[in-house]
Amino acid sequence: MIDKKIRHVLGLSGGKDSSALAIFMRDKVPQMEYFFTDTGAELPETYEYLDKLEAYLGKPITRINATRTFDHLLKNQYNNFLPSPNTRWCTRELKIKPFEEFAGDDIVVSYVGIRADEDREGYVSTKPNIKAVFPFKEAGLVYADIMRILNDSGLGIPAYYEWRSRSGCYFCFFQRKSEWVGLKERHPDLFEAAKHYEKFDAETDTRYTWSQGESLDELEARSEEIKRNVNQKSQSLPVKSWQVTLASIAEEETDESCLICSL
Ligand code: SF4
The missing domain is CATH 3.40.50.620 (HUPs)
Known part of the structure:
Protein backbone atom coordinates (compact mmCIF):
# COMPACT_ATOMS: atom_id res chain seq x y z
CA MET A 1 0.00 0.00 0.00
CA TYR A 161 -10.77 47.79 11.58
CA GLU A 162 -11.00 51.59 11.29
CA TRP A 163 -14.73 51.19 10.70
CA ARG A 164 -15.67 47.53 11.00
CA SER A 165 -15.01 44.85 13.59
CA ARG A 166 -14.34 41.89 11.31
CA SER A 167 -13.68 40.58 7.83
CA GLY A 168 -16.22 38.99 5.50
CA CYS A 169 -18.54 40.05 2.71
CA TYR A 170 -19.27 43.76 2.33
CA PHE A 171 -22.99 42.97 2.70
CA CYS A 172 -22.61 40.63 5.67
CA PHE A 173 -25.82 40.58 7.73
CA PHE A 174 -23.78 40.23 10.91
CA GLN A 175 -22.71 43.87 10.57
CA ARG A 176 -23.72 46.34 13.23
CA LYS A 177 -25.72 49.34 12.14
CA SER A 178 -22.70 51.59 12.71
CA GLU A 179 -20.67 49.33 10.44
CA TRP A 180 -23.20 49.81 7.66
CA VAL A 181 -22.70 53.56 8.13
CA GLY A 182 -18.95 52.90 7.90
CA LEU A 183 -19.48 51.01 4.64
CA LYS A 184 -21.55 53.89 3.27
CA GLU A 185 -18.80 56.37 4.09
CA ARG A 186 -15.78 54.27 3.05
CA HIS A 187 -17.26 52.38 0.10
CA PRO A 188 -20.42 54.15 -1.11
CA ASP A 189 -20.45 52.00 -4.25
CA LEU A 190 -20.60 48.80 -2.17
CA PHE A 191 -23.29 50.27 0.07
CA GLU A 192 -25.39 51.03 -3.03
CA ALA A 193 -24.69 47.54 -4.40
CA ALA A 194 -25.89 46.00 -1.13
CA LYS A 195 -29.16 47.98 -1.38
CA HIS A 196 -29.99 46.32 -4.68
CA TYR A 197 -30.37 42.93 -2.99
CA GLU A 198 -33.11 44.10 -0.64
CA LYS A 199 -36.68 43.42 -1.63
CA PHE A 200 -40.22 44.34 -0.77
CA ASP A 201 -42.91 41.81 -1.68
CA ALA A 202 -46.16 43.82 -1.86
CA GLU A 203 -48.28 40.67 -2.23
CA THR A 204 -47.20 39.22 1.07
CA ASP A 205 -46.14 42.53 2.60
CA THR A 206 -42.75 40.96 3.37
CA ARG A 207 -39.45 42.77 3.40
CA TYR A 208 -36.04 41.18 2.89
CA THR A 209 -33.46 43.46 4.40
CA TRP A 210 -29.83 42.94 5.37
CA SER A 211 -30.08 44.79 8.64
CA GLN A 212 -32.71 43.76 11.11
CA GLY A 213 -35.85 45.90 11.22
CA GLU A 214 -34.99 48.41 8.50
CA SER A 215 -33.90 48.75 4.91
CA LEU A 216 -30.55 50.25 4.01
CA ASP A 217 -32.35 53.34 2.70
CA GLU A 218 -33.95 53.78 6.12
CA LEU A 219 -30.67 53.08 7.89
CA GLU A 220 -28.92 55.63 5.66
CA ALA A 221 -31.48 58.27 6.61
CA ARG A 222 -30.58 57.61 10.28
CA SER A 223 -26.80 57.73 9.72
CA GLU A 224 -26.19 60.80 11.86
CA GLU A 225 -28.29 59.40 14.72
CA ILE A 226 -26.41 56.07 14.57
CA LYS A 227 -23.06 57.88 14.64
CA ARG A 228 -24.16 60.04 17.56
CA ASN A 229 -25.14 56.93 19.53
CA VAL A 230 -21.77 55.31 18.87
CA ASN A 231 -19.92 58.49 19.87
CA GLN A 232 -21.86 58.71 23.12
CA LYS A 233 -21.02 55.10 23.94
CA SER A 234 -17.35 55.46 23.06
CA GLN A 235 -17.02 58.55 25.29
CA SER A 236 -17.83 56.34 28.25
CA LEU A 237 -15.04 53.88 27.35
CA PRO A 238 -11.37 54.15 28.35
CA VAL A 239 -9.24 55.88 25.68
CA LYS A 240 -7.78 53.35 23.26
CA SER A 241 -6.57 53.45 19.68
CA TRP A 242 -9.31 52.72 17.12
CA GLN A 243 -7.61 49.47 16.21
CA VAL A 244 -7.70 48.20 19.77
CA THR A 245 -11.29 49.39 20.28
CA LEU A 246 -12.62 47.68 17.18
CA ALA A 247 -10.59 44.52 17.59
CA SER A 248 -11.89 44.20 21.11
CA ILE A 249 -15.48 44.78 19.93
CA ALA A 250 -15.01 41.76 17.66
CA GLU A 251 -13.91 39.80 20.71
CA GLU A 252 -17.28 40.40 22.32
CA GLU A 253 -19.03 38.64 19.47
CA THR A 254 -20.17 35.21 20.41
CA ASP A 255 -21.82 33.96 17.25
CA GLU A 256 -20.08 30.85 16.08
CA SER A 257 -21.80 31.29 12.77
CA CYS A 258 -19.47 33.68 11.07
CA LEU A 259 -16.27 32.25 12.48
CA ILE A 260 -15.07 30.67 9.27
CA CYS A 261 -15.59 34.02 7.51
CA SER A 262 -13.88 36.23 10.03
CA LEU A 263 -11.49 34.29 12.24
S1 SF4 B 1 -21.79 34.98 6.97
FE1 SF4 B 1 -19.84 34.87 5.84
S2 SF4 B 1 -20.38 34.25 3.74
FE2 SF4 B 1 -22.26 34.99 4.76
S3 SF4 B 1 -22.42 37.17 4.22
FE3 SF4 B 1 -21.34 37.03 6.21
S4 SF4 B 1 -19.17 37.01 5.65
FE4 SF4 B 1 -20.32 36.49 3.78
Missing part, protein backbone atom coordinates in the same frame (compact mmCIF):
# COMPACT_ATOMS: atom_id res chain seq x y z
CA ILE A 2 1.30 3.49 -0.87
CA ASP A 3 1.36 5.94 2.06
CA LYS A 4 -0.74 9.00 1.33
CA LYS A 5 1.05 12.33 1.67
CA ILE A 6 -0.25 14.53 4.49
CA ARG A 7 -1.12 18.09 3.50
CA HIS A 8 -0.86 20.95 5.98
CA VAL A 9 -3.25 23.80 5.23
CA LEU A 10 -4.06 27.12 6.88
CA GLY A 11 -7.16 29.05 5.88
CA LEU A 12 -7.01 32.84 5.98
CA SER A 13 -10.17 34.89 6.35
CA GLY A 14 -8.53 38.31 6.22
CA GLY A 15 -9.18 38.53 9.97
CA LYS A 16 -6.57 39.11 12.63
CA ASP A 17 -6.44 35.66 14.27
CA SER A 18 -5.90 33.57 11.13
CA SER A 19 -3.37 36.15 9.89
CA ALA A 20 -1.46 35.99 13.17
CA LEU A 21 -1.53 32.20 12.97
CA ALA A 22 0.01 32.28 9.48
CA ILE A 23 2.81 34.51 10.81
CA PHE A 24 3.24 32.28 13.87
CA MET A 25 3.47 29.11 11.76
CA ARG A 26 5.60 30.50 8.93
CA ASP A 27 8.88 28.96 10.02
CA LYS A 28 7.39 25.98 11.83
CA VAL A 29 5.75 24.10 8.96
CA PRO A 30 7.62 24.86 5.73
CA GLN A 31 5.24 22.81 3.57
CA MET A 32 2.17 24.77 4.75
CA GLU A 33 -0.40 25.63 2.08
CA TYR A 34 -2.11 28.95 2.72
CA PHE A 35 -5.52 29.56 1.20
CA PHE A 36 -8.30 32.12 1.15
CA THR A 37 -11.87 31.23 0.15
CA ASP A 38 -13.00 34.27 -1.79
CA THR A 39 -16.75 34.92 -1.80
CA GLY A 40 -16.26 37.50 -4.54
CA ALA A 41 -17.79 40.07 -2.18
CA GLU A 42 -14.88 40.73 0.16
CA LEU A 43 -13.78 44.19 1.20
CA PRO A 44 -11.00 45.91 -0.77
CA GLU A 45 -9.05 46.23 2.51
CA THR A 46 -9.09 42.44 2.88
CA TYR A 47 -7.52 41.92 -0.55
CA GLU A 48 -4.89 44.57 0.20
CA TYR A 49 -4.02 42.96 3.51
CA LEU A 50 -3.76 39.49 1.96
CA ASP A 51 -1.28 40.84 -0.60
CA LYS A 52 0.89 42.23 2.21
CA LEU A 53 0.62 38.99 4.18
CA GLU A 54 1.58 36.98 1.11
CA ALA A 55 4.72 39.11 0.72
CA TYR A 56 5.56 38.58 4.40
CA LEU A 57 5.04 34.81 4.21
CA GLY A 58 7.08 34.56 1.02
CA LYS A 59 4.59 32.03 -0.28
CA PRO A 60 1.45 32.28 -2.38
CA ILE A 61 -1.95 32.37 -0.73
CA THR A 62 -4.17 30.25 -2.97
CA ARG A 63 -7.41 32.04 -3.74
CA ILE A 64 -10.27 29.56 -3.91
CA ASN A 65 -13.51 30.59 -5.50
CA ALA A 66 -16.81 28.79 -5.13
CA THR A 67 -17.92 27.17 -8.39
CA ARG A 68 -21.10 29.25 -8.26
CA THR A 69 -21.25 32.93 -7.34
CA PHE A 70 -23.42 34.46 -4.61
CA ASP A 71 -25.70 35.97 -7.26
CA HIS A 72 -26.12 32.67 -9.06
CA LEU A 73 -26.94 30.84 -5.82
CA LEU A 74 -29.33 33.54 -4.63
CA LYS A 75 -31.32 33.51 -7.85
CA ASN A 76 -31.23 29.87 -8.89
CA GLN A 77 -30.89 27.86 -5.74
CA TYR A 78 -32.28 29.98 -2.91
CA ASN A 79 -35.22 31.61 -4.67
CA ASN A 80 -33.95 35.14 -3.91
CA PHE A 81 -33.97 34.53 -0.15
CA LEU A 82 -31.16 36.58 1.32
CA PRO A 83 -29.04 34.65 3.82
CA SER A 84 -29.47 35.62 7.46
CA PRO A 85 -28.14 34.50 10.85
CA ASN A 86 -30.81 31.77 10.84
CA THR A 87 -30.46 30.66 7.23
CA ARG A 88 -26.79 31.02 6.62
CA TRP A 89 -26.50 29.29 3.30
CA CYS A 90 -23.76 31.69 2.17
CA THR A 91 -21.18 30.35 4.66
CA ARG A 92 -21.87 26.77 3.63
CA GLU A 93 -21.82 27.45 -0.11
CA LEU A 94 -19.11 30.08 -0.35
CA LYS A 95 -16.71 29.10 2.43
CA ILE A 96 -17.17 25.53 3.68
CA LYS A 97 -17.83 23.67 0.43
CA PRO A 98 -14.94 25.31 -1.47
CA PHE A 99 -12.59 24.46 1.41
CA GLU A 100 -13.70 20.83 1.45
CA GLU A 101 -13.28 20.61 -2.32
CA PHE A 102 -9.78 22.10 -1.96
CA ALA A 103 -8.96 19.38 0.58
CA GLY A 104 -10.48 16.67 -1.62
CA ASP A 105 -9.78 13.16 -0.37
CA ASP A 106 -6.26 13.99 0.78
CA ILE A 107 -5.27 13.57 4.38
CA VAL A 108 -5.28 17.15 5.59
CA VAL A 109 -4.18 18.84 8.78
CA SER A 110 -6.08 22.13 9.04
CA TYR A 111 -4.57 24.83 11.28
CA VAL A 112 -7.22 26.92 13.05
CA GLY A 113 -6.56 30.23 14.81
CA ILE A 114 -8.74 29.82 17.91
CA ARG A 115 -6.92 31.30 20.89
CA ALA A 116 -6.34 29.90 24.37
CA ASP A 117 -8.65 32.56 25.86
CA GLU A 118 -11.58 31.58 23.63
CA ASP A 119 -14.28 29.15 24.57
CA ARG A 120 -15.32 28.15 21.07
CA GLU A 121 -14.35 25.60 18.51
CA GLY A 122 -14.58 27.43 15.22
CA TYR A 123 -15.38 25.58 12.06
CA VAL A 124 -14.18 22.00 12.16
CA SER A 125 -14.91 19.89 9.10
CA THR A 126 -16.83 16.70 9.60
CA LYS A 127 -14.92 15.03 6.74
CA PRO A 128 -12.89 12.20 8.28
CA ASN A 129 -9.79 13.02 6.21
CA ILE A 130 -9.55 16.56 7.67
CA LYS A 131 -8.07 16.94 11.14
CA ALA A 132 -8.14 20.34 12.85
CA VAL A 133 -5.30 21.51 15.08
CA PHE A 134 -5.21 24.62 17.28
CA PRO A 135 -1.64 25.92 17.69
CA PHE A 136 -2.61 29.02 19.70
CA LYS A 137 -4.53 26.90 22.19
CA GLU A 138 -1.66 24.43 22.42
CA ALA A 139 0.85 27.26 23.01
CA GLY A 140 -1.46 29.06 25.47
CA LEU A 141 -1.53 32.24 23.34
CA VAL A 142 -4.23 34.80 24.12
CA TYR A 143 -5.58 37.99 22.58
CA ALA A 144 -2.65 40.18 23.65
CA ASP A 145 -0.18 37.69 22.13
CA ILE A 146 -2.02 37.79 18.79
CA MET A 147 -1.88 41.59 18.70
CA ARG A 148 1.82 41.46 19.55
CA ILE A 149 2.52 38.93 16.75
CA LEU A 150 0.78 41.20 14.24
CA ASN A 151 2.53 44.34 15.44
CA ASP A 152 5.96 42.72 15.61
CA SER A 153 5.58 41.50 12.02
CA GLY A 154 5.05 45.10 10.90
CA LEU A 155 1.72 44.14 9.30
CA GLY A 156 -0.53 45.32 12.11
CA ILE A 157 -4.23 44.65 11.65
CA PRO A 158 -6.24 45.16 8.44
CA ALA A 159 -7.35 48.71 7.67
CA TYR A 160 -11.07 47.85 7.77
Whole structure:
Protein backbone atom coordinates (compact mmCIF):
# COMPACT_ATOMS: atom_id res chain seq x y z
CA MET A 1 0.00 0.00 0.00
CA ILE A 2 1.30 3.49 -0.87
CA ASP A 3 1.36 5.94 2.06
CA LYS A 4 -0.74 9.00 1.33
CA LYS A 5 1.05 12.33 1.67
CA ILE A 6 -0.25 14.53 4.49
CA ARG A 7 -1.12 18.09 3.50
CA HIS A 8 -0.86 20.95 5.98
CA VAL A 9 -3.25 23.80 5.23
CA LEU A 10 -4.06 27.12 6.88
CA GLY A 11 -7.16 29.05 5.88
CA LEU A 12 -7.01 32.84 5.98
CA SER A 13 -10.17 34.89 6.35
CA GLY A 14 -8.53 38.31 6.22
CA GLY A 15 -9.18 38.53 9.97
CA LYS A 16 -6.57 39.11 12.63
CA ASP A 17 -6.44 35.66 14.27
CA SER A 18 -5.90 33.57 11.13
CA SER A 19 -3.37 36.15 9.89
CA ALA A 20 -1.46 35.99 13.17
CA LEU A 21 -1.53 32.20 12.97
CA ALA A 22 0.01 32.28 9.48
CA ILE A 23 2.81 34.51 10.81
CA PHE A 24 3.24 32.28 13.87
CA MET A 25 3.47 29.11 11.76
CA ARG A 26 5.60 30.50 8.93
CA ASP A 27 8.88 28.96 10.02
CA LYS A 28 7.39 25.98 11.83
CA VAL A 29 5.75 24.10 8.96
CA PRO A 30 7.62 24.86 5.73
CA GLN A 31 5.24 22.81 3.57
CA MET A 32 2.17 24.77 4.75
CA GLU A 33 -0.40 25.63 2.08
CA TYR A 34 -2.11 28.95 2.72
CA PHE A 35 -5.52 29.56 1.20
CA PHE A 36 -8.30 32.12 1.15
CA THR A 37 -11.87 31.23 0.15
CA ASP A 38 -13.00 34.27 -1.79
CA THR A 39 -16.75 34.92 -1.80
CA GLY A 40 -16.26 37.50 -4.54
CA ALA A 41 -17.79 40.07 -2.18
CA GLU A 42 -14.88 40.73 0.16
CA LEU A 43 -13.78 44.19 1.20
CA PRO A 44 -11.00 45.91 -0.77
CA GLU A 45 -9.05 46.23 2.51
CA THR A 46 -9.09 42.44 2.88
CA TYR A 47 -7.52 41.92 -0.55
CA GLU A 48 -4.89 44.57 0.20
CA TYR A 49 -4.02 42.96 3.51
CA LEU A 50 -3.76 39.49 1.96
CA ASP A 51 -1.28 40.84 -0.60
CA LYS A 52 0.89 42.23 2.21
CA LEU A 53 0.62 38.99 4.18
CA GLU A 54 1.58 36.98 1.11
CA ALA A 55 4.72 39.11 0.72
CA TYR A 56 5.56 38.58 4.40
CA LEU A 57 5.04 34.81 4.21
CA GLY A 58 7.08 34.56 1.02
CA LYS A 59 4.59 32.03 -0.28
CA PRO A 60 1.45 32.28 -2.38
CA ILE A 61 -1.95 32.37 -0.73
CA THR A 62 -4.17 30.25 -2.97
CA ARG A 63 -7.41 32.04 -3.74
CA ILE A 64 -10.27 29.56 -3.91
CA ASN A 65 -13.51 30.59 -5.50
CA ALA A 66 -16.81 28.79 -5.13
CA THR A 67 -17.92 27.17 -8.39
CA ARG A 68 -21.10 29.25 -8.26
CA THR A 69 -21.25 32.93 -7.34
CA PHE A 70 -23.42 34.46 -4.61
CA ASP A 71 -25.70 35.97 -7.26
CA HIS A 72 -26.12 32.67 -9.06
CA LEU A 73 -26.94 30.84 -5.82
CA LEU A 74 -29.33 33.54 -4.63
CA LYS A 75 -31.32 33.51 -7.85
CA ASN A 76 -31.23 29.87 -8.89
CA GLN A 77 -30.89 27.86 -5.74
CA TYR A 78 -32.28 29.98 -2.91
CA ASN A 79 -35.22 31.61 -4.67
CA ASN A 80 -33.95 35.14 -3.91
CA PHE A 81 -33.97 34.53 -0.15
CA LEU A 82 -31.16 36.58 1.32
CA PRO A 83 -29.04 34.65 3.82
CA SER A 84 -29.47 35.62 7.46
CA PRO A 85 -28.14 34.50 10.85
CA ASN A 86 -30.81 31.77 10.84
CA THR A 87 -30.46 30.66 7.23
CA ARG A 88 -26.79 31.02 6.62
CA TRP A 89 -26.50 29.29 3.30
CA CYS A 90 -23.76 31.69 2.17
CA THR A 91 -21.18 30.35 4.66
CA ARG A 92 -21.87 26.77 3.63
CA GLU A 93 -21.82 27.45 -0.11
CA LEU A 94 -19.11 30.08 -0.35
CA LYS A 95 -16.71 29.10 2.43
CA ILE A 96 -17.17 25.53 3.68
CA LYS A 97 -17.83 23.67 0.43
CA PRO A 98 -14.94 25.31 -1.47
CA PHE A 99 -12.59 24.46 1.41
CA GLU A 100 -13.70 20.83 1.45
CA GLU A 101 -13.28 20.61 -2.32
CA PHE A 102 -9.78 22.10 -1.96
CA ALA A 103 -8.96 19.38 0.58
CA GLY A 104 -10.48 16.67 -1.62
CA ASP A 105 -9.78 13.16 -0.37
CA ASP A 106 -6.26 13.99 0.78
CA ILE A 107 -5.27 13.57 4.38
CA VAL A 108 -5.28 17.15 5.59
CA VAL A 109 -4.18 18.84 8.78
CA SER A 110 -6.08 22.13 9.04
CA TYR A 111 -4.57 24.83 11.28
CA VAL A 112 -7.22 26.92 13.05
CA GLY A 113 -6.56 30.23 14.81
CA ILE A 114 -8.74 29.82 17.91
CA ARG A 115 -6.92 31.30 20.89
CA ALA A 116 -6.34 29.90 24.37
CA ASP A 117 -8.65 32.56 25.86
CA GLU A 118 -11.58 31.58 23.63
CA ASP A 119 -14.28 29.15 24.57
CA ARG A 120 -15.32 28.15 21.07
CA GLU A 121 -14.35 25.60 18.51
CA GLY A 122 -14.58 27.43 15.22
CA TYR A 123 -15.38 25.58 12.06
CA VAL A 124 -14.18 22.00 12.16
CA SER A 125 -14.91 19.89 9.10
CA THR A 126 -16.83 16.70 9.60
CA LYS A 127 -14.92 15.03 6.74
CA PRO A 128 -12.89 12.20 8.28
CA ASN A 129 -9.79 13.02 6.21
CA ILE A 130 -9.55 16.56 7.67
CA LYS A 131 -8.07 16.94 11.14
CA ALA A 132 -8.14 20.34 12.85
CA VAL A 133 -5.30 21.51 15.08
CA PHE A 134 -5.21 24.62 17.28
CA PRO A 135 -1.64 25.92 17.69
CA PHE A 136 -2.61 29.02 19.70
CA LYS A 137 -4.53 26.90 22.19
CA GLU A 138 -1.66 24.43 22.42
CA ALA A 139 0.85 27.26 23.01
CA GLY A 140 -1.46 29.06 25.47
CA LEU A 141 -1.53 32.24 23.34
CA VAL A 142 -4.23 34.80 24.12
CA TYR A 143 -5.58 37.99 22.58
CA ALA A 144 -2.65 40.18 23.65
CA ASP A 145 -0.18 37.69 22.13
CA ILE A 146 -2.02 37.79 18.79
CA MET A 147 -1.88 41.59 18.70
CA ARG A 148 1.82 41.46 19.55
CA ILE A 149 2.52 38.93 16.75
CA LEU A 150 0.78 41.20 14.24
CA ASN A 151 2.53 44.34 15.44
CA ASP A 152 5.96 42.72 15.61
CA SER A 153 5.58 41.50 12.02
CA GLY A 154 5.05 45.10 10.90
CA LEU A 155 1.72 44.14 9.30
CA GLY A 156 -0.53 45.32 12.11
CA ILE A 157 -4.23 44.65 11.65
CA PRO A 158 -6.24 45.16 8.44
CA ALA A 159 -7.35 48.71 7.67
CA TYR A 160 -11.07 47.85 7.77
CA TYR A 161 -10.77 47.79 11.58
CA GLU A 162 -11.00 51.59 11.29
CA TRP A 163 -14.73 51.19 10.70
CA ARG A 164 -15.67 47.53 11.00
CA SER A 165 -15.01 44.85 13.59
CA ARG A 166 -14.34 41.89 11.31
CA SER A 167 -13.68 40.58 7.83
CA GLY A 168 -16.22 38.99 5.50
CA CYS A 169 -18.54 40.05 2.71
CA TYR A 170 -19.27 43.76 2.33
CA PHE A 171 -22.99 42.97 2.70
CA CYS A 172 -22.61 40.63 5.67
CA PHE A 173 -25.82 40.58 7.73
CA PHE A 174 -23.78 40.23 10.91
CA GLN A 175 -22.71 43.87 10.57
CA ARG A 176 -23.72 46.34 13.23
CA LYS A 177 -25.72 49.34 12.14
CA SER A 178 -22.70 51.59 12.71
CA GLU A 179 -20.67 49.33 10.44
CA TRP A 180 -23.20 49.81 7.66
CA VAL A 181 -22.70 53.56 8.13
CA GLY A 182 -18.95 52.90 7.90
CA LEU A 183 -19.48 51.01 4.64
CA LYS A 184 -21.55 53.89 3.27
CA GLU A 185 -18.80 56.37 4.09
CA ARG A 186 -15.78 54.27 3.05
CA HIS A 187 -17.26 52.38 0.10
CA PRO A 188 -20.42 54.15 -1.11
CA ASP A 189 -20.45 52.00 -4.25
CA LEU A 190 -20.60 48.80 -2.17
CA PHE A 191 -23.29 50.27 0.07
CA GLU A 192 -25.39 51.03 -3.03
CA ALA A 193 -24.69 47.54 -4.40
CA ALA A 194 -25.89 46.00 -1.13
CA LYS A 195 -29.16 47.98 -1.38
CA HIS A 196 -29.99 46.32 -4.68
CA TYR A 197 -30.37 42.93 -2.99
CA GLU A 198 -33.11 44.10 -0.64
CA LYS A 199 -36.68 43.42 -1.63
CA PHE A 200 -40.22 44.34 -0.77
CA ASP A 201 -42.91 41.81 -1.68
CA ALA A 202 -46.16 43.82 -1.86
CA GLU A 203 -48.28 40.67 -2.23
CA THR A 204 -47.20 39.22 1.07
CA ASP A 205 -46.14 42.53 2.60
CA THR A 206 -42.75 40.96 3.37
CA ARG A 207 -39.45 42.77 3.40
CA TYR A 208 -36.04 41.18 2.89
CA THR A 209 -33.46 43.46 4.40
CA TRP A 210 -29.83 42.94 5.37
CA SER A 211 -30.08 44.79 8.64
CA GLN A 212 -32.71 43.76 11.11
CA GLY A 213 -35.85 45.90 11.22
CA GLU A 214 -34.99 48.41 8.50
CA SER A 215 -33.90 48.75 4.91
CA LEU A 216 -30.55 50.25 4.01
CA ASP A 217 -32.35 53.34 2.70
CA GLU A 218 -33.95 53.78 6.12
CA LEU A 219 -30.67 53.08 7.89
CA GLU A 220 -28.92 55.63 5.66
CA ALA A 221 -31.48 58.27 6.61
CA ARG A 222 -30.58 57.61 10.28
CA SER A 223 -26.80 57.73 9.72
CA GLU A 224 -26.19 60.80 11.86
CA GLU A 225 -28.29 59.40 14.72
CA ILE A 226 -26.41 56.07 14.57
CA LYS A 227 -23.06 57.88 14.64
CA ARG A 228 -24.16 60.04 17.56
CA ASN A 229 -25.14 56.93 19.53
CA VAL A 230 -21.77 55.31 18.87
CA ASN A 231 -19.92 58.49 19.87
CA GLN A 232 -21.86 58.71 23.12
CA LYS A 233 -21.02 55.10 23.94
CA SER A 234 -17.35 55.46 23.06
CA GLN A 235 -17.02 58.55 25.29
CA SER A 236 -17.83 56.34 28.25
CA LEU A 237 -15.04 53.88 27.35
CA PRO A 238 -11.37 54.15 28.35
CA VAL A 239 -9.24 55.88 25.68
CA LYS A 240 -7.78 53.35 23.26
CA SER A 241 -6.57 53.45 19.68
CA TRP A 242 -9.31 52.72 17.12
CA GLN A 243 -7.61 49.47 16.21
CA VAL A 244 -7.70 48.20 19.77
CA THR A 245 -11.29 49.39 20.28
CA LEU A 246 -12.62 47.68 17.18
CA ALA A 247 -10.59 44.52 17.59
CA SER A 248 -11.89 44.20 21.11
CA ILE A 249 -15.48 44.78 19.93
CA ALA A 250 -15.01 41.76 17.66
CA GLU A 251 -13.91 39.80 20.71
CA GLU A 252 -17.28 40.40 22.32
CA GLU A 253 -19.03 38.64 19.47
CA THR A 254 -20.17 35.21 20.41
CA ASP A 255 -21.82 33.96 17.25
CA GLU A 256 -20.08 30.85 16.08
CA SER A 257 -21.80 31.29 12.77
CA CYS A 258 -19.47 33.68 11.07
CA LEU A 259 -16.27 32.25 12.48
CA ILE A 260 -15.07 30.67 9.27
CA CYS A 261 -15.59 34.02 7.51
CA SER A 262 -13.88 36.23 10.03
CA LEU A 263 -11.49 34.29 12.24
S1 SF4 B 1 -19.17 37.01 5.65
FE1 SF4 B 1 -21.34 37.03 6.21
S2 SF4 B 1 -22.42 37.17 4.22
FE2 SF4 B 1 -20.32 36.49 3.78
S3 SF4 B 1 -20.38 34.25 3.74
FE3 SF4 B 1 -19.84 34.87 5.84
S4 SF4 B 1 -21.79 34.98 6.97
FE4 SF4 B 1 -22.26 34.99 4.76
